[in-house]
Amino acid sequence: MAITALSAYPLPRIEDFPTNKVSWTFDPSQAVFLIHDMQEYFVSFYGAENALIDEVIANLVSIKAYCKANGIPVVYTAQPKEQNIADRGLLTDMWGPGINQSPEQQEVVSALAPEPEDTVLDKWRYSAFQRAPLEQIMKELGRNQLLIGGIYGHIGCLMTAVDAFMRDIKPFMVGDAVADFSRDDHDMALKYVATRCGQVVTTASVTEQATPAINQAANATNETTNGAESPITKATLQGTILSLIDEPEDEFDADENLLDYGLDSVHVMSLLTQWRKQGIELNFVALANEPTLNNWWQLISAQQEAQI
Incomplete structure (x- = not known):
């Protein structure tokens, strides 16, 4: 009677979707x-x-x-x-x-x-x-x-x-x-x-349509990391995050929850988009499980080391 355990399956992609009968915009x-x-x-x-x-x-x-x-x-x-x-x-x-x-x-x-x-x-x-x-x-x-x-x-x-x-x-x-x-x-x-x-x-x-908020956050990321080709360091990661929140550097705690500092989902998604351009494949869930600078740096650095 109750719901039983559910297994993962491949999500359908656009090529798997049925043909829409209507063409609403x-x-x-x-x-x-x-x-x-x-x-x-x-x-x-x-x-x-x-x-x-x-x-x-x-x-x-x-x-x-x-x-x-x-x-x-x-x-x-x-x-x-x-x-x-x-x-x-x-x-x-x-x-x-x-x-x-x-x-x-x-x-x-x-x-x-x-x-x-x-x-x-x-x-x-x-x-x-x-x-x-x-x-x-x-x-x-x-x-x-x-x-x-x-x-x-x-x-x-x-x-x-x-x-x-x-x-x-x-x-x-x-x-x-x-x-x-x-x-x-x-x-x-x-x-x-x-x-x-x-x-x-x-x-x-x-x-797919770019939004002002996402563009603003992405631009802040680009300015801090000096371009998509530059490797991410812990210092540039912190600089990027500080550019997106209202917190002085001397009061910032790398083990504090970034969402409590005011980082929102728009900022996080823009960071993921920028990091993907630099070969870092993370998802929102991985970041949200422990949203701290130190944890994010561990996730990013592990992927960068694997690319060497």
Whole structure:
């Protein structure tokens, strides 16, 4: 009855995506980004060090950074940690007590933690629109496009896309920013959206347009590292980080959480992009696990030494 352990599978790439029946243009000025059910409870079924969920989280972080830089509101769904029988309804028949048995896992995973300006909706049914003011929020914002990512693809993400379509809201499901029970379930969800109720897009197609915030952070990185060809040193890494936060050098602690210093997801994604140009392949999850200068330097230096 309950969800069983979920295994990693290769995320579908754009060449695997079904052909979209419609050719809507994604418009940031009309969009809301929905991060669907990325709670520790649901993510935990993938286990530790699962390549699938790590990549999905990294893609969601990238999209969220793009949304923040482009004024796209970010909305979360999250099931309450205490649900009585009436509130759960038929979900209990299908899935058992659910998150009630693990209330300590109710929070959204740390890499995607909601920020004060984000909206978190209580989730009661498969669709994010049911018993929640999502449609009203979108109408008040004057927006009619819903960008969808999260878990699980063929359940809540798909039902939310269908529900959006029936409310004349254009759903865009990010095919490589959702995770599912299996690749078959994942492919089914994408095919249904693409052919019946919406459009399937990639993380890259959403975030490919450069944004002022990302450009600003990237320029700071370039100035500090003196060009993509220069090797990264601990000193230049610290200089880059100091250029992105408001903290005097003499008060900076290399073992302190960089997010507490004000480094945000836009900055982190711009750093990852710049480092990739220099042959350093890291992802957001690896950085977010221990966001300190000393830890980041260990990760970077290990890769640079391996290249020698």
